[in-house]
Amino acid sequence: MAPGDEAAFQRLDLWLWCARLAKTRAECARHVAIGRVRVNRQTTDKPHYKLRPGDVLTLALPGQVRVWRVQALADRRGPPVEARLLYEDLSDP
Numbered sequence: 001m002a003p004g005d006e007a008a009f010q011r012l013d014l015w016l017w018c019a020r021l022a023k024t025r026a027e028c029a030r031h032v033a034i035g036r037v038r039v040n041r042q043t044t045d046k047p048h049y050k051l052r053p054g055d056v057l058t059l060a061l062p063g064q065v066r067v068w069r070v071q072a073l074a075d076r077r078g079p080p081v082e083a084r085l086l087y088e089d090l091s092d093p
Contacts, residue, residue: 010073012037013047018074020083021059036060056090067091 016028016037029047031037038058039049051070059066068087077083 008073009050009052011047012039012044012049012051015051015070015074015086018077018083019068019086020077020080031059031061057087065091 012032013025013029016022016031017025022028022031032047032049033045035043035045036059037044038060039051039055041056041058051073053070053072055070057066057068057070059068067090069090070086071088072086074083074086
């Protein structure tokens with residue numbers, strides 16, 4: 001990893017919280033820990049997974065499966081309109 005690359009990733013649980021998947025970061029971490037989140041088709045149970053732009057998330061949520069492509073990393077948890085800019089929804093309509 002070259003110097004400066006440290007800013008090219010974000011913790012998975014933090015990104016999910018900023019993308020407004022759940023109300024708390026702890027709840028986002030629980031979703032990851034119990035296996036509801038896949039990154040690039042690989043199951044991960046690590047909330048500290050290093051998420052990068054371009055990664056594809058598969059979210060197995062109660063009653064639905066969502067597929068999101070990470071478009072950007074979050075600077076903060078903003079309003080829903082701002083959070084929507086963090087990902088592209090690839091799920092079937």
